Amino acid sequence: MKLIFLGPPGAGKGTIASKICENLGIPHISTGDLFRKAIKNQTELGKKVQQIIESGDLVPDALTVALVKERLNNPDVEKGYILDGFPRTIGQADSLSEFSSIDAVINFTITDDQVIKRLAGRRLCKNCGAGYHVDTVKPKEEGICDKCGGELIIRPDDAPEAIKNRLAVYYESTEPLIDYYRQKGILNDVDGSPEVAAVVKDTETTISAI
Ligand code: AP5
Numbered sequence: 724m725k726l727i728f729l730g731p732p733g734a735g736k737g738t739i740a741s742k743i744c745e746n747l748g749i750p751h752i753s754t755g756d757l758f759r760k761a762i763k764n765q766t767e768l769g770k771k772v773q774q775i776i777e778s779g780d781l782v783p784d785a786l787t788v789a790l791v792k793e794r795l796n797n798p799d800v801e802k803g804y805i806l807d808g809f810p811r812t813i814g815q816a817d818s819l820s821e822f823s824s825i826d827a828v829i830n831f832t833i834t835d836d837q838v839i840k841r842l843a844g845r846r847l848c849k850n851c852g853a854g855y856h857v858d859t860v861k862p863k864e865e866g867i868c869d870k871c872g873g874e875l876i877i878r879p880d881d882a883p884e885a886i887k888n889r890l891a892v893y894y895e896s897t898e899p900l901i902d903y904y905r906q907k908g909i910l911n912d913v914d915g916s917p918e919v920a921a922v923v924k925d926t927e928t929t930i931s932a933i
Contacts, residue, residue: 724803725823729900730831732889733841734915735922737854740807742923750799753807756852757790777879779888781811781896788818795823811897827933828904829926831915835890842886846875860919
C-alpha cells in the first residue's frame with residue numbers, strides 16, 4: 724500500500740505514520756526527517772536547507788523531489804510506504820505522479836489552535852528523532868527518549884515565529900493538495916484531534932477500507 728499523509732504542521736502525521744508503519748511493516752518516509760538528518764550530519768544538502776527549514780519555509784521542489792525519488796529506489800519500498808510531509812506543493816505532486824502511483828491519501832484535520840498547542844509542547848529525540856509532547860505524549864522519564872535514551876530537544880522550527888510562518892505556508896502551498904487529490908478520488912479525511920490511539924484506530928479503519 725502506497726500512502727500519503729497530508730495535513731497541517733503538528734496534525735500528527737509523523738506520530739501516526741510511525742505507528743501504522745510498524746503495524747504494516749512498511750517504511751515511514753518523512754521528508755522532514757530526511758532533511759533533519761542531513762542537517763545533523765552537515766551534508767551538502769543539510770547546509771543548503773538548514774536556514775530554510777528553521778524559518779519554516781519550504782525547501783525548493785527540485786531538491787525535495789530528487790530526495791524522495793532517490794529514497795523510493797531503495798528495495799525496502801517493495802511492499803509499500805507512507806510518505807509523510809511529501810508532496811507539499813502541486814508541483815511536487817505532479818512530479819511524484821511521474822515516478823510512483825499512490826493508492827490513497829489520508830488527510831488529517833485539526834484546528835490552528837490545536838496546531839499551536841501541539842507544536843509548542845513538542846519534544847524530539849536528538850539521537851533517533853522520536854517525537855513526544857510535554858502534556859499528551861510523555862516519555863517515561865522526563866527529557867529522555869523511551870526508545871534510545873537520547874536527550875529530548877525542542878525543534879528550532881517550533882519557535883513561535885516559525886510556527887506562524889509554517890501555518891501560512893501550509894495554507895498557501897499545501898492545502899490546495901486536498902482538492903487536487905479529492906478530484907482524483909483518493910482523498911480520505913481523518914479527524915486528527917482525538918488522542919493518539921483513537922487517531923491510529925480511525926486511520927487503520929480507513930486504510931483497511933481502501
Ligand atoms: P516536517 O517535519 O514534515 O514538518 P511538518 O509537516 O510541519 O510536520 P510536523 O513534523 O511539524 O508535524 P506532524 O504532523 O508530523 O505532527 P507530529 O506527529 O510531530 O517538515 C519540516 C520542514 O522541512 C518543513 O517546514 C520544510 O521546511 C521542510 N520540508 C519537509 N518536507 C518538505 C517538502 N515536501 N517540501 C518542501 N519542504 C519540506 O505531532 C506534533 C506534536 O503533537 C508532537 O508533540 C506529538 O507528540 C503530538 N501529538 C501528535 N498526535 C497527537 C494526538 N493525536 N493527540 C495529542 N498529541 C499529539
